[in-house]
Amino acid sequence: MSETTQYQEINDLLSKNSGYKEGFFTQTVVDTFAKGLNEDVVRAISAKKNEPQWMLDFRLKAFAHWKTLEEPHWAKASYDPIDYQDYSYYSAPECNSCSSDCPTGNKGMSMEMDPEVAKAFSSLGVPVNGEGSAQKANIAVDAIFDSVSVSTTKREELEELGIIFCSFSEAVHDHPELVQQYLGTVVPYHDNYFAALNSAVASDGTFVYIPEGVRSPIDLSTYFRINEAKTGQFERTILIADKNSYVSYLEGCSAPVRDSYQLHAAVVEVIVHENAEVKYSTVQNWYPGDDNCEGGILNFVTKRGICEGAHAKLSWTQAETGSAITWKYPSCILKGDHSIGEFYSVALTNRRQQADTGTKMIHIGKNTRSTIISKGLSAGKSDNTYRGLVRILPSAEGARNFTQCDSMLIGDQCGAHTFPYIEVENASAKMEHEATTSRIGEDQLFYCQQRGISEQDAISMIVNGFCKDVFSELPLEFAQEAEELLAISLEGSVG
Amino acid sequence: MSSKTSPKMSPAARQFIDKVIGLSTSLNAQTEADALVVKREAAQQQLLSLGLPTRKDEDWQYTSIQPLLQQDFRLSETVSTAELSLAQLEPFLPDFETIRLVFVDGEFSESLSAGFEYIPDGLSIEMADADAIQSIALPETADAFQWINELLLDQGLTIQLDAQIVLEVPLHILFVQTQSGTVLTPRLQVHLGEAAQCQLLQHFVCLADETLTWVNGVGQITLEAGATCKQVVLQDLSDSSFYFNHQTTTQATNSNFESTYLALGSQLSRHHSVAQQQGDAAETTQDSIVPGRDQQLLDTRTLTQHHALHGQSRQLHKMVLGDAARGVFAGMIEVAKGAQKTDGQMDIKSLLLSPQAKVDAKPQLEIYADDVKCSHGCAAGQIDEDQLFYAQARGIRRTDAMQLITQAFLLEPLEKFQVQPAMQAWLTQRVVDKL
Numbered sequence: 001m002s003e004t005t006q007y008q009e010i011n012d013l014l015s016k017n018s019g020y021k022e023g024f025f026t027q028t029v030v031d032t033f034a035k036g037l038n039e040d041v042v043r044a045i046s047a048k049k050n051e052p053q054w055m056l057d058f059r060l061k062a063f064a065h066w067k068t069l070e071e072p073h074w075a076k077a078s079y080d081p082i083d084y085q086d087y088s089y090y091s092a093p094e095c096n097s098c099s100s101d102c103p104t105g106n107k108g109m110s111m112e113m114d115p116e117v118a119k120a121f122s123s124l125g126v127p128v129n130g131e132g133s134a135q136k137a138n139i140a141v142d143a144i145f146d147s148v149s150v151s152t153t154k155r156e157e158l159e160e161l162g163i164i165f166c167s168f169s170e171a172v173h174d175h176p177e178l179v180q181q182y183l184g185t186v187v188p189y190h191d192n193y194f195a196a197l198n199s200a201v202a203s204d205g206t207f208v209y210i211p212e213g214v215r216s217p218i219d220l221s222t223y224f225r226i227n228e229a230k231t232g233q234f235e236r237t238i239l240i241a242d243k244n245s246y247v248s249y250l251e252g253c254s255a256p257v258r259d260s261y262q263l264h265a266a267v268v269e270v271i272v273h274e275n276a277e278v279k280y281s282t283v284q285n286w287y288p289g290d291d292n293c294e295g296g297i298l299n300f301v302t303k304r305g306i307c308e309g310a311h312a313k314l315s316w317t318q319a320e321t322g323s324a325i326t327w328k329y330p331s332c333i334l335k336g337d338h339s340i341g342e343f344y345s346v347a348l349t350n351r352r353q354q355a356d357t358g359t360k361m362i363h364i365g366k367n368t369r370s371t372i373i374s375k376g377l378s379a380g381k382s383d384n385t386y387r388g389l390v391r392i393l394p395s396a397e398g399a400r401n402f403t404q405c406d407s408m409l410i411g412d413q414c415g416a417h418t419f420p421y422i423e424v425e426n427a428s429a430k431m432e433h434e435a436t437t438s439r440i441g442e443d444q445l446f447y448c449q450q451r452g453i454s455e456q457d458a459i460s461m462i463v464n465g466f467c468k469d470v471f472s473e474l475p476l477e478f479a480q481e482a483e484e485l486l487a488i489s490l491e492g493s494v495g
Numbered sequence: 496m497s498s499k500t501s502p503k504m505s506p507a508a509r510q511f512i513d514k515v516i517g518l519s520t521s522l523n524a525q526t527e528a529d530a531l532v533v534k535r536e537a538a539q540q541q542l543l544s545l546g547l548p549t550r551k552d553e554d555w556q557y558t559s560i561q562p563l564l565q566q567d568f569r570l571s572e573t574v575s576t577a578e579l580s581l582a583q584l585e586p587f588l589p590d591f592e593t594i595r596l597v598f599v600d601g602e603f604s605e606s607l608s609a610g611f612e613y614i615p616d617g618l619s620i621e622m623a624d625a626d627a628i629q630s631i632a633l634p635e636t637a638d639a640f641q642w643i644n645e646l647l648l649d650q651g652l653t654i655q656l657d658a659q660i661v662l663e664v665p666l667h668i669l670f671v672q673t674q675s676g677t678v679l680t681p682r683l684q685v686h687l688g689e690a691a692q693c694q695l696l697q698h699f700v701c702l703a704d705e706t707l708t709w710v711n712g713v714g715q716i717t718l719e720a721g722a723t724c725k726q727v728v729l730q731d732l733s734d735s736s737f738y739f740n741h742q743t744t745t746q747a748t749n750s751n752f753e754s755t756y757l758a759l760g761s762q763l764s765r766h767h768s769v770a771q772q773q774g775d776a777a778e779t780t781q782d783s784i785v786p787g788r789d790q791q792l793l794d795t796r797t798l799t800q801h802h803a804l805h806g807q808s809r810q811l812h813k814m815v816l817g818d819a820a821r822g823v824f825a826g827m828i829e830v831a832k833g834a835q836k837t838d839g840q841m842d843i844k845s846l847l848l849s850p851q852a853k854v855d856a857k858p859q860l861e862i863y864a865d866d867v868k869c870s871h872g873c874a875a876g877q878i879d880e881d882q883l884f885y886a887q888a889r890g891i892r893r894t895d896a897m898q899l900i901t902q903a904f905l906l907e908p909l910e911k912f913q914v915q916p917a918m919q920a921w922l923t924q925r926v927v928d929k930l
Contacts, residue, residue: 394850412832412866417859417860418871419857422856424845424855424875427848427849427877429875430877432874433872433873435858435860435872437867437868437869438868
């Protein structure tokens with residue numbers, strides 16, 4: 001097939017999906033496993049990454065357990081059972097797939113990066129070369145392309161402070177004691193179906209360790225890109241904040257326009273020690289699929305953090321605009337006394353997207369506090385569900401929770417749902433939960449239009465106002481990106 | 496009927512189902528009407544294919560039926576109701592005029608019933624016979640306990656109020672259980688014609704504190720256009736008893752259904768109220784008052800389905816939980832596509848009085864129409880120290896202050912319940928006695 005016709009196809013697809021500007025596809029030499037999933041594949045992934053025996057054991061244990069589980073379908077999203085044999089479980093640009101030959105220390109340097117991959121990231125606006133914009137951007141980036149991490153910037157600068165910021169595969173080699181100490185402690189391999197799958201076939205991910213007393217001067221960030229068709233991405237991220245430390249971590253993602261569903265099943269584990277604070281922000285913009293959400297990303301993510309020590313604080317902020325199906329519940333286990341958990345979320349669904357997202361706040365320690373602010377927007381023919389659990393255990397003396405879930409419906413073909421679970425086992429705890437459902441009022445639109453603001457801009461303004469509580473929690477650049485994403489995703493949803 | 500194979504069941508559940516089926520078989524032997532036997536046998540199939548719920552079922556995750564499974568129930572023996580004197584019923588009788596229907600161990604007692612002079616033309620009260628029962632069908636979605644009701648169905652009570660008839664005097668339906676270890680499966684059918692109005696007081700009691708009984712009821716209430724029904728379900732069984740009740744209310748245009756459930760007794764209870772708004776501008780209120788103590792597990796569920804325009808629904812659920820009591824609430828407001836201008840509101844407020852008390856709540860919204868106003872609120876906590884201090888500063892003893900605050904908190908749904916003051920006062924007293 002000639003290149004022009006190939007691009008023609010892509011362009012056609014793109015024009016159909018004008019809203020999704022990250023939908024381009026990168027042509028590069030790749031090393032992709034044949035489709036299928038069995039124990040040999042799990043072993044092969046491990047071998048490819050030259051992993052030590054304990055990591056392989058962890059994978060095999062998880063895989064054996066996964067086979068005994070059934071795919072969960074309790075979420076308010078209908079999808080056909082996934083054919084796990086129809087995906088490839090490993091794909092990497094050639095240059096980076098040679099970790100077995102290269103000294104691992106060199107891996108991740110930008111000089112090694114495939115120029116096509118570098119081009120892809122630069123057009124996504126991700127500073128992976130450690131030069132120019134990235135230097136100014138005051139942000140360290142780990143770029144993950146399909147199954148491997150291709151570049152991690154500003155590592156030296158961070159190393160001086162003792163901060164470990166590298167890909168998960170490197171951490172397995174360079175910091176096995178830390179990985180072994182924390183892997184699977186927050187999300188055990190038997191936690192749920194997708195966590196078990198992830199534990200078995202984990203591709204790459206980011207590993208962050210902030211030592212005692214260190215405040216990370218720059219934001220750390222990971223950008224995930226699924227490129228190959230019919231591959232799954234199964235990143236595993238571990239973030240550890242030791243005593244009295246602070247870090248702000250950002251996460252972004254995108255994928256090319258494809259015509260078949262792609263699978264994304266990630267696991268994120270966050271451990272926050274005494275007095276430490278972690279701010280974890282995500283802008284999720286996976287490809288949502290075409291107008292019928294055919295070919296979008298199936299996003300099944302297990303994110304969980306534990307506030308291990310007293311006065312620890314973990315804050316999740318997410319802006320979810322992409323994916324055909326989202327199944328994601330970033331959670332906080334508030335174990336340390338006086339620890340704080342926060343969850344700020346904006347979830348937008350359009351077309352036939354289905355999002356079932358929320359959080360879990362498990363109060364164990366005394367005087368633990370949690371705040372949940374969730375804003376759901378549904379447009380088109382989509383379904384948007386908030387599902388959250390607040391559990392106050394008998395030991396959580398004086399625990400406090402405040403939850404607010406607001407839903408907005410745009411159009412009469414969509415659905416907005418709220419399914420909170422509230423379990424209080426301590427009388428001294430105080431919990432409040434509120435949920436409302438509303439829509440953009442005709443009078444509000446009329447008011448704006450009367451003053452010369454176009455309908456589209458007016459909707460954008462009203463929506464941004466509705467989401468302000470959450471956007472104000474996002475780091476500056478991200479807040480702007482999220483606002484723009486909302487505007488794009490909402491295009492054509494009214495009128 | 497379903498050919499599904501029986502699900503995996505614990506030996507206890509299996510044994511329990513077998514016993515219930517055994518009771519049904521002995522009932523069949525005494526039944527002449529074939530239609531009723533056929534109906535029971537169909538229910539048996541349903542029950543076998545469903546099995547009994549366990550805590551792994553989403554709808555039962557907070558409610559364990561283990562204590563029920565450990566019991567051995569039998570059918571009530573027919574007793575001569577003459578043995579029971581009106582004086583023995585005195586504690587259960589309201590001090591205001593009612594049309595009183597008394598059922599002793601499920602058997603209607605004419606001598607204990609009263610107030611027939613208030614029955615207007617256009618009100619018919621009938622013990623449904625086999626033929627009438629035959630026409631009553633359970634929905635496909637019925638759960639195991641509804642099928643058990645059908646499995647042991649013998650008699651139903653049918654109340655029919657013709658169009659335009661306004662029943663001034665409340666209808667007091669009193670179920671008195673005198674035999675320990677028995678199961679009661681009441682089936683109530685209420686039909687209100689256009690613009691008819693009535694007040695229903697469904698009352699479940701045990702004659703003695705030691706009587707252990709299991710009430711497993713099913714109710715179907717139909718409101719035609721413009722009809723109004725005010726319902727109180729007063730569950731005041733002995734502390735060792737079990738109570739399961741599932742009622743479905745269907746509402747036509749402009750009808751108004753106002754219901755309050757008072758969970759005053761039982762060790763394990765579950766009251767499930769489903770309201771279906773099928774006509775425009777219907778109004779629904781589903782409130783509950785739940786004072787829990789000892790080891791009680793009190794479960795209240797609502798499902799409010801808005802299928803038409805301009806529907807309104809209100810819910811206020813209050814729980815006060817002392818000792819090691821456990822309160823469970825699950826409620827769902829469903830707004831179907833096209834049910835525009837719906838206004839739904841659900842509030843659940845719980846007060847935990849002891850360190851062992853627990854509350855689990857699941858207020859849910861499922862909305863498919865955009866021009867609606869729906870909300871829910873849920874709060875749990877203990878008595879506010881500031882409120883106690885305020886009262887104490889005014890010379891009210893701490894225990895009295897706690898009592899006062901608790902009462903005021905719990906009785907809110909009754910205060911806004913629009914019935915005659917005598918009825919309100921009487922119901923209030925029933926609740927206060929339990930605190």
